[in-house]
Amino acid sequence: MGGRSRGRRAAAALGVAGLLCAALGVVMIILVPSLIRQQVAKNVRIDPSSLSFSMWREIPVPFYMSVYFFDVLNPDEVLQGRMPEVRERGPYVYRQFRVKTNISFHNNDTVSFRERCVLQFQPEKSQGSEGDYVMLPNILVMAASAMMEHRPMSLKLLMTLMFTTMGQRAFMNRTVGEVLWGYDDPLLDLMDKYFPGALPFKGKFGLFSQLNNSDSGLFTVFTGVKNLSRIHMVDKWNGMSQVKYWQSDQCNMINGTSGQMWPPFMTPETSLEFYSPDACRSMKLVYQKQGVFQGIPTYRFVAPNTLFANGSVYPPNEGFCPCLESGVQNVSTCRFGAPLFLSHPHFYNADPVLAERVLGLHPNAEEHALFLDIHPVTGIPMNCSVKLQLSLYMKAIRGIGQTGQIQPVVLPLLWFAQSGVMGGEPLSKFYKQLVLVPNILCYVQYALLTLGCALLLVAVVHLVCRQEKCYLFWRGNKKGPGAKEAMQAHSESLMTSAPKGAVLQEARL
Known part of the structure; x- marks a missing residue:
């Protein structure tokens, strides 16, 4: 009797423990x-x-900007109407340091800041030095010529004389450092003297x-303290809720974030929007696929085919026109009137005719497509590479001799890639607190539920088995006429002689 009592207590203990584990697992599944x-x-x-917050204020991820130039190999032939031929030079790599300054919190759940950017040349990562000479179109001459296209012939001839006096030509041979960071030009002094305010900058070009x-201007974004769904979304840029560069309200809208972080809890249906002061517009990226970066699950977002499409291919982009072939966006309205165009490098994802008009271009997705890998739970980028190309629209302007017989062409000047990969201590801290701990909790909750169910099953099986043994014992000791007859028949069978070779066994009651 003592053994049966201990068994019942053990089964009851297992059942209670299993019930508690299962209940805790269910509670965790609901609450975790x-x-x-x-x-x-x-x-x-x-x-x-x-x-x-510290990551947002001063990005710990090492960012680099890699610049590639399109060195024009046949400038004299281009002036005679031949097709331009270019050779890609670079990369010339710069380390980017970004720190937010003038941070001010407001009562409407927003914060204002300026982000200061400092670029330092990295010779060990570069294929060349800032002293390398490259042959490029003379942007100032071509921009001034384009502005004079519909002016009286007398003014064009006067400009031709002026260009000749100052030694200005359609192409220039300057160093990488001068093209990127500025050079003195007598044309700038002349334009500033006779056309004050025509250029948005002073001094070198x-x-x-x-x-x-x-910095890239004064951003005001939502903090997410009161409304998490609007976190990082831009409220205003330089005090404006929309810009005035384009021809439609939709194109002038400032949508998305400032381009560094996005709202958490993304889904494949989420789009990635951000406002780029360099492009003077908002851009939208779309979900492509899931991935894993250093053990962290990510969503990859890429540029849709319509990002730089012209208005005839994608009507919402009509506001960015006047347009050329699809795949290049006119940014002259926000670049002092110069006929500059923005696109993917080598005219990737653009009308093929653009690349066919320039020898030496080889567009491909692996080298020229942009992407951002985002941790969908937090909205923080893990790996990104944003690639854009700046091109100049060139053609002969009747009356301006410096433009020769240049055939209409969108000639690439350079393309650049801004890339960053999270690593080191920031990645380790991020992984432990925002990936590892939630995963452990997830495993624990299902482990508890499984253990609880197993313990309950053991307890139930134990009780059922004990109950069956008790039932059989009770049947064997039951008194009555039927039992007496059964005992008598059993005794007679034992007294019957066993067959030859059989072994008699003792019956134990």
């Missing part, structure tokens, strides 16, 4: 996702107490002169 969302929301919002030791 909510707790994880609360922790993510607490740690990604723009707040000094959040885990990601360089394609990236406004990117180094400067």
Whole structure:
């Protein structure tokens, strides 16, 4: 009797333990996702107490800008109407340091800041030096000529004389450093004297002169403290809720974030929007596929085919016109009137005729497509490479001798890739707190549920087995006429002689 009592107590203990484990597992399955969302929301919002605030204020990820130039090999032939031939030079690599300054929190759940960018040349990562000479179109001459296209012939002839006096030509041979960061030009002094305010800059002219030791404007974004769904979304840029560069309200809208972080809890239906001051417009990337980066699940977002499509191919882009072939966007309205165009490198994903008009271009997705790999739970980029090309529209302007017989062509000047990969201590800290801990909790909850069910099953089986043994014992000791007859028949069978060779066994009652 003591053994049976201990067995029942053990089974009861197993049952209680199993019930508790299963109940705890169910509770965790119900509550853990909510707790994880609360922790993510607490740690990604723009707040000094959040885990990601220091990352947002000063990006710990090493960012690099790699610049590739299109060196024109036959400038004299181009002036005679021949097809231009280019050779890609580079990369010339610069380390980017980004720090947010003038951070001010407001009562409407927004914060304002300026992000200062400093670029440092990295000779060990570059294929050449800033002293390398490259042959490029003379942007100032071609821009001034384009502006004079519909002016009286007398003014064009006067400009031709002026260009000749100053030694200006359609192509220039300058160093990489001069093209990027600025050079003195007498044409600039002349334009500033007779056309004050025509140029948005003073002093030297360089394609990236406004990117180094400067900021990209005053951003005001939502902090996500009161409304997580709007976190990082731009409220205003330089005090404006929309720009005035384009021909439609839709194209002038400032949508998305400032391009560094996005709202958490993404799905494949989520699109990635950001406002780019360099492109003077908002851009939208779309989901492509899932991936894993250093053990961290990611979503890859890429540019859709319609990003730089012209208005005839994609009507919403009509506001960016006047347009040329699909795949290049006219940015002259935000680049001091110069006929500059933005696209993917080597005219990737553009009308093939653009690349066919320039010898030496080889567009392909592997080298020229842009992408961003985002951790969907937090909206923080893990790996990114944004690639854009700047080109100049050139053609002969009747009356301006410097333009010769140049056939209409969109001639690439350079393309650049801004890339960053999270690693080191920031990656380790991110993985442990926002990936590893939630995964452990997820495994624990299902382990508890499984263990609880197993313990309950053992307890039930034990009780059933004990109950069957008790039932058989009770049947064997039952008194009555039927039992007596059964005992008598059994005794008679034992008294019957066993067959030869059989072994008599003792019956134990």
